Amino acid sequence: MSAERFSTATRLKALGEQAAARVQRARPRRRGRLTGRAALLALVLCSLVVALAYPTRQYLSQRTEIADQRRQAERAGQRADELRDEKARWQDPEYVRQQARLHLHYVMPGETGYIVQDGSGDGKRRTGQGAAERPWYDNIWNGLDAADK
Numbered sequence: 001m002s003a004e005r006f007s008t009a010t011r012l013k014a015l016g017e018q019a020a021a022r023v024q025r026a027r028p029r030r031r032g033r034l035t036g037r038a039a040l041l042a043l044v045l046c047s048l049v050v051a052l053a054y055p056t057r058q059y060l061s062q063r064t065e066i067a068d069q070r071r072q073a074e075r076a077g078q079r080a081d082e083l084r085d086e087k088a089r090w091q092d093p094e095y096v097r098q099q100a101r102l103h104l105h106y107v108m109p110g111e112t113g114y115i116v117q118d119g120s121g122d123g124k125r126r127t128g129q130g131a132a133e134r135p136w137y138d139n140i141w142n143g144l145d146a147a148d149k
Contacts, residue, residue: 103136115135
C-alpha cells in the first residue's frame with residue numbers, strides 16, 4: 001500500500017503544480033513599472049508645477065520690486081532730512097553771509113576786497129580754470145566776451 005500512497009501523493013503534487021502553472025498564466029503579467037495610476041499622478045504633478053511656476057515667478061519679482069521701492073523710499077527720506085537741515089542752515093543770517101563771501105566774493109561794508117591774479121601779468125582773465133572754480137563775475141565777463149566774438 002505504500003506504493004499506492006506514493007503514487008497518489010506524487011499525483012497530487014503534480015496536480016498542484018499544474019494548477020499553480022494555470023494560475024500563473026491566468027494572472028495578468030505585470031507591465032513595466034509605470035502603471036496607469038502612476039502616469040496620472042505624474043501628469044497631475046507636472047500640471048501643478050506648470051500652473052504654479054508663473055505665479056511663483058511673479059510673486060518673487062514683486063517681492064524684489066517692493067524691496068527696491070522700500071530702499072528708494074528710505075533714500076528719499078534721508079535726502080529730505082538733509083534738505084531740511086540745509087534749509088535750516090540757510091535760515092541763519094550768519095551762514096548766508098559766509099556763503100556769500102565764499103562763493104560770490106562779497107565783502108562787508110568797510111572792508112576792501114582783493115583779487116589775486118595768477119602772476120602771469122598778461123592782463124587776461126583766468127581761462128584755464130573750470131567755470132566752477134572761477135569767481136562768478138569772471139564767468140559773466142567770459143560769457144560776454146564769447147558773445148561779442
